Amino acid sequence: MDNKQSDTKNLTCRAVPTIDAFKEDEWNSLLKDDYPFARHAFFVALEKSEAIGHKSGWAAQYLTVYRGNTLVGAMPCFVKSHPYGEYVFDWSWAEAYEDAGIEYYPKLVCAIPFTPAAGPRLLIVEGEDLQEITTYLLGGMRSLIDQIDCSGAHILFPTQADLPSLTQRGFLERRAVQFHWFNRNYLTFDDFLATLTSRRRKNIRKERKSIGDQCVDVKMLDGDTAAPSDWATFYRFYQRTYLKRSGHTGYLNQAFFERIGASLGKSLVLALAYVNDEPVAGALYFKSSDTLYGRYWGCLAEYENLHFELCYYQGIEYCIQHGLERFDAGAQGEHKLMRGFEPVYTYSAHYLQHQGFHQAIGDYLQREHTLIKQYLDDAKTHLPYRSDLI
Numbered sequence: 001m002d003n004k005q006s007d008t009k010n011l012t013c014r015a016v017p018t019i020d021a022f023k024e025d026e027w028n029s030l031l032k033d034d035y036p037f038a039r040h041a042f043f044v045a046l047e048k049s050e051a052i053g054h055k056s057g058w059a060a061q062y063l064t065v066y067r068g069n070t071l072v073g074a075m076p077c078f079v080k081s082h083p084y085g086e087y088v089f090d091w092s093w094a095e096a097y098e099d100a101g102i103e104y105y106p107k108l109v110c111a112i113p114f115t116p117a118a119g120p121r122l123l124i125v126e127g128e129d130l131q132e133i134t135t136y137l138l139g140g141m142r143s144l145i146d147q148i149d150c151s152g153a154h155i156l157f158p159t160q161a162d163l164p165s166l167t168q169r170g171f172l173e174r175r176a177v178q179f180h181w182f183n184r185n186y187l188t189f190d191d192f193l194a195t196l197t198s199r200r201r202k203n204i205r206k207e208r209k210s211i212g213d214q215c216v217d218v219k220m221l222d223g224d225t226a227a228p229s230d231w232a233t234f235y236r237f238y239q240r241t242y243l244k245r246s247g248h249t250g251y252l253n254q255a256f257f258e259r260i261g262a263s264l265g266k267s268l269v270l271a272l273a274y275v276n277d278e279p280v281a282g283a284l285y286f287k288s289s290d291t292l293y294g295r296y297w298g299c300l301a302e303y304e305n306l307h308f309e310l311c312y313y314q315g316i317e318y319c320i321q322h323g324l325e326r327f328d329a330g331a332q333g334e335h336k337l338m339r340g341f342e343p344v345y346t347y348s349a350h351y352l353q354h355q356g357f358h359q360a361i362g363d364y365l366q367r368e369h370t371l372i373k374q375y376l377d378d379a380k381t382h383l384p385y386r387s388d389l390i
Helices: 024-028 040-048 091-099 130-147 160-167 189-193 198-213 228-246 254-263 306-322 334-339 355-380
Strands: 011-016 058-067 070-080 107-110 152-156 172-182 216-222 268-275 278-287 291-299 326-328 342-352
Touching: 011 130, 024 040, 024 070, 040 254, 058 130, 070 130, 091 355, 107 130, 130 152, 130 160, 160 172, 160 342, 172 306, 172 334, 172 355, 189 198, 189 306, 198 216, 198 306, 198 334, 216 306, 228 254, 228 268, 228 278, 228 291, 268 306, 278 306, 291 306, 306 326, 306 334, 342 355
Parallel strands: 107 152, 291 326
Antiparallel strands: 011 058, 058 070, 070 107, 152 342, 172 326, 172 342, 216 268, 268 278, 278 291
16 A cells, blocks of 8 residues: 655555564664564564464554655554454444444454553654654555445554544544552552551551462562463463453463563563462563553462452562552453552544544544543542542
8 A cells, every 4th residue: 555645755655464574673663662562572472373363353454654665654553353352342333333234344443452551553763753654654544444445443542642643633532541550659568558548558468468378479570581381371370261251262372472471571570379389370461661561360269369469469569669650450440449550541543434423423422531531530539548648
């Protein structure tokens, strides 16, 4: 897919169906920080393990902008034939299309598959004109949905800083709420606890004490030191928990975890819980230089409060010990509030080809914004921090 405007500026826009088309350094040169989910190795692991691809309903179309032979911009895009693995829920939109006798699928999404973690979606090399390359990329999305007859284009979990560029070009802004923990220069976990009300402080200490009372031992492994057997063990936990919760074995497979362990180990932290030296549960985190991302969890047996310990308290402690500013523990979870996680907005942007639906959904989103703000404001009233510190 070539952009006809490119002749005068030596810019071309094209869609590429595999990450293998890019050298690792070439793709990673687009990244301004060490956000782990946009790295070349992450997409390689998804593709090579066949977690994404036509069979999975995630058909890659990496939108790119080249200046001559140099890659200067990209968006990780996918043609979707279903709504799963996105964490931005548009089922009601699909049903409305069906009721009107219009096809909602396929649709084009710019996203990190199976990853509700906000971060850069328009990847533009340092030194380029951001507005110019953004115009080419978003124009490329519009051209692509025309070519493959998609109902629309959707950009999931972009940064707030990217929103003005998207809305100015006709995309509709949507908001949701997640719960993140923020490190306010704590030196120890007890420093964090000291900011909470007495009741919440006592409850967290009780939950953490119960782990030792059940003879559970927790070990935190840096991803590059985890052995292949550790990844196999973790995959068993992941698979079993998905099967119990959702009736399927999960979006990812053992090959994916082994690949990221080998290629992204320095960006990973693996928490494993043992009873009598036998592993019983695990949680996997990704990390950047300032943020910890809690991503996957699983267990073989139920232990009281073990989910809270592995997925929240160990992550908080890791952030404190390593000076990370923020802990994004994943989607949903109002129970995080009482453990010190604060409500924050997340965003998505949407363009529907059918202008009647585009306008109707835009009107709906304006009403939804009011409800989301009310929800976020109400959630803040349930935070467990001492009143003198709020």
